[in-house]
Amino acid sequence: EIAKALLKIDAVRFNPKEPLTFKGGNISPVYVDNRKFPFYPNEWHKVIEGFAELIKKKNLEFDIIAGMETAGIPHSAALSFYLNRPSIFVRKEAKDHGTKSRIEGGKVQGKKVLLIEDLVTAGTSSLSGVKALREEGAIVNDCLVIISYGFKESQDAFKNVGMALRSLTTFELVLREALSQGKFSEQEILMIKDWFSDRHGWAARHGFAK
Numbered sequence: 001e002i003a004k005a006l007l008k009i010d011a012v013r014f015n016p017k018e019p020l021t022f023k024g025g026n027i028s029p030v031y032v033d034n035r036k037f038p039f040y041p042n043e044w045h046k047v048i049e050g051f052a053e054l055i056k057k058k059n060l061e062f063d064i065i066a067g068m069e070t071a072g073i074p075h076s077a078a079l080s081f082y083l084n085r086p087s088i089f090v091r092k093e094a095k096d097h098g099t100k101s102r103i104e105g106g107k108v109q110g111k112k113v114l115l116i117e118d119l120v121t122a123g124t125s126s127l128s129g130v131k132a133l134r135e136e137g138a139i140v141n142d143c144l145v146i147i148s149y150g151f152k153e154s155q156d157a158f159k160n161v162g163m164a165l166r167s168l169t170t171f172e173l174v175l176r177e178a179l180s181q182g183k184f185s186e187q188e189i190l191m192i193k194d195w196f197s198d199r200h201g202w203a204a205r206h207g208f209a210k
Contacts (some may be wrong), residue, residue: 002050002169003177005043006147011036012174014184017030019208027203029192030171034118034146038074048166051116051144055083058166060142062114066090068129075146076116083195088113090129102132106117107178109164120165123154130163142166147174149196171196 001053006012015028037044054060067076067089088105095101113133117126126143133140141164148154148167158165179189195202203209 001046001144003173005037005040005046006032006034006169006174007044007181007183009036009040011032012147014177014178014188014192014193014205016184019203026199027208028199029195029202032119032147035071037146038078044078047075047146047168048082051075051079052082054144054166054168055114058142059114060114063111063144064108064113064138065116066094066103066108066113066140067116067128068126071118072116072150075118079116086161089138090115090132092125092128101136102129105137107136108133111138113138113140115140115143117143120145120148120154120199121166122151123157123165127161127163130161144168147171151196153198183188 002162007034011033013031015031019027019029022025037047062084065076065083067073067081067087068087069091073089076089077087082134086106088103088108091102091104093102115129115133120126130140130143141162143158143163143165145165145167147169148165150171155165175189175192178184191206194205
């Protein structure tokens, strides 16, 4: 259902013929924009309810729900409202004025915090948030995400700091659903799968390297 919702609102785009260049310089045939969800309440409900079901299924215990600035905040706030739990958010970096804290909304000392993200690629931003929360005395062991690219480097990075990364859907499911909807050909899906197998060398292999 989440995979179908992502495709329905055009949050996941596949363009192997005209790939995009990410901020870090990597060229990708896949682009995800989960910021679209709040504009589509029916599909957004599926995400929030999906998070709630995952929490129940995994029997996750927590005192506070946290969202990463900025794309994780709408989902963490909506989930907090849905479950009637305290909500905070974590800045990407500390303010240069006021309290200069990265944690906004309330004290986390000694509290179990559940981190919410919209998307995990390498995991750098999320784990920076985990570090900030732990430095303020929070207990953070779980991160829930709408979808993760599933790269081994991000999985290893989360494991190395004792974090469990749990996603509502996978790109394998999204690709399968997109193929069934005729969004691209078998040849295009092979190009996309090749990107997932080695995204750093993909552009050179397919003639897109600058």
